[in-house]
Amino acid sequence: MPKRGKIIGKKVEEIEAALSNLGLPPQYASKLAVWIYRKRIQHYAGINDIPRHIVNALQNEFGDIFEGNSFERYPGTDGSVKYLFSNAQGQHYESIYMDNGKRKTLCVSTQAGCRMGCKFCMTGSISYNGNLDAGSIVGQLLAIPETKSVNRLVIMGMGEPFDNWAEVSRALEILTSAWGVAFGKSNITLSTLGILEGLERFLLNPRCNLAISLHSPFPDERAMLMPSEVKNPISRVVDILLKHRIPKPLRLSFEYVALGGINLSEQHAKAISDMLKGLKYHINIIPWNEHPAADFKCPATDELENFTRWLNQHGVMWTIRQSKGNEVGAACGQMAGKHTPK
Numbered sequence: 001m002p003k004r005g006k007i008i009g010k011k012v013e014e015i016e017a018a019l020s021n022l023g024l025p026p027q028y029a030s031k032l033a034v035w036i037y038r039k040r041i042q043h044y045a046g047i048n049d050i051p052r053h054i055v056n057a058l059q060n061e062f063g064d065i066f067e068g069n070s071f072e073r074y075p076g077t078d079g080s081v082k083y084l085f086s087n088a089q090g091q092h093y094e095s096i097y098m099d100n101g102k103r104k105t106l107c108v109s110t111q112a113g114c115r116m117g118c119k120f121c122m123t124g125s126i127s128y129n130g131n132l133d134a135g136s137i138v139g140q141l142l143a144i145p146e147t148k149s150v151n152r153l154v155i156m157g158m159g160e161p162f163d164n165w166a167e168v169s170r171a172l173e174i175l176t177s178a179w180g181v182a183f184g185k186s187n188i189t190l191s192t193l194g195i196l197e198g199l200e201r202f203l204l205n206p207r208c209n210l211a212i213s214l215h216s217p218f219p220d221e222r223a224m225l226m227p228s229e230v231k232n233p234i235s236r237v238v239d240i241l242l243k244h245r246i247p248k249p250l251r252l253s254f255e256y257v258a259l260g261g262i263n264l265s266e267q268h269a270k271a272i273s274d275m276l277k278g279l280k281y282h283i284n285i286i287p288w289n290e291h292p293a294a295d296f297k298c299p300a301t302d303e304l305e306n307f308t309r310w311l312n313q314h315g316v317m318w319t320i321r322q323s324k325g326n327e328v329g330a331a332c333g334q335m336a337g338k339h340t341p342k
């Protein structure tokens with residue numbers, strides 16, 4: 001058994017320190033980080049430019065590269081693949097790989113479940129089993145067979161990233177650093193409902209695009225859909241976004257779950273435009289994905305068309321995002337940390 005947790009999730013300077021503590025030359029740390037994060041080897045046996053005794057000492061100290069992590073793979077017929085992971089802490093969490101031609105996106109989780117309790121979301125209705133550590137977050141990308149073809153990452157799976165900021169920011173550092181995965185910052189998007197403290201910390205040094213889950217411009221209605229509105233009002237979120245602008249080429253967007261008969265009126269479109277005045281943004285509309293834990297309605301086509309027409313009239317840029325993975329129970333808001341075939 002490893003003595004000090006797994007190697008995945010460690011920063012290069014921590015691998016250096018570990019080597020020094022073991023009385024070994026720290027300069028091998030960056031080579032090792034390249035093997036693990038850039039070349040994405042699955043086992044130490046593939047390493048051919050680090051002396052064997054050093055690799056063995058690290059393996060003895062930290063265990064295998066994906067120590068304790070395993071996954072099951074569920075391919076869908078729409079090119080998406082759902083992954084169900086477990087880690088050494090006994091947590092279960094999901095990722096979904098989506099192949100859209102040139103865009104190959106992986107959606108990763110940050111928590112096993114979620115404490116935010118949004119009424120329309122399946123993840124919010126299952127039991128919560130804690131924060132994922134950075135190794136388990138980054139491991140979702142590194143462990144899957146498609147790892148090398150993934151060119152977009154969305155942090156939009158199970159969990160609220162700003163409720164686990166310490167591990168999510170560590171994961172982002174590993175993902176975007178030259179010594180780490182070296183993923184382009186503008187090819188990663190983090191989605192949050194906007195926990196104020198986390199948002200302020202994120203904006204001090206943004207390492208990726210930001211998507212804010214809006215869902216209603218009206219505080220009472222938003223609070224009904226998303227209990228976190230009470231402590232983290234969307235008006236304050238917008239103030240923070242106006243004060244600390246996200247630097248180019250990074251982008252700001254808002255997500256809007258389209259709930260039939262609820263949040264698609266002309267008043268909603270106008271209030272969205274008024275509320276977000278002064279920001280440069282785009283809205284992604286996600287028609288509600290049904291699941292057994294809630295009884296909202298997916299909007300009718302004409303309801304959605306009217307809403308987007310009103311958004312146009314009020315100068316709001318939008319896209320409708322159809323979720324992939326529905327068939328394997330892995331579309332937005334359907335993630336429950338288990339396989340639920342339809």
Ligand code: SAH
Nearest residue numbers: 121156159160191192213255288289332333
């Ligand atoms: N916790 C973060 C990120 C994970 S949820 C957040 O809430 O932003 C990713 C996106 O899926 C969010 O915009 C969320 O509101 C949306 N979502 C949740 N349940 C959904 C559902 N049933 N149908 C469509 N989108 C949903």
Ligand code: SF4
Nearest residue numbers: 114116118121124159
């Ligand atoms: Fe959590 Fe996001 Fe689902 Fe809300 S929508 S319960 S924040 S995962």
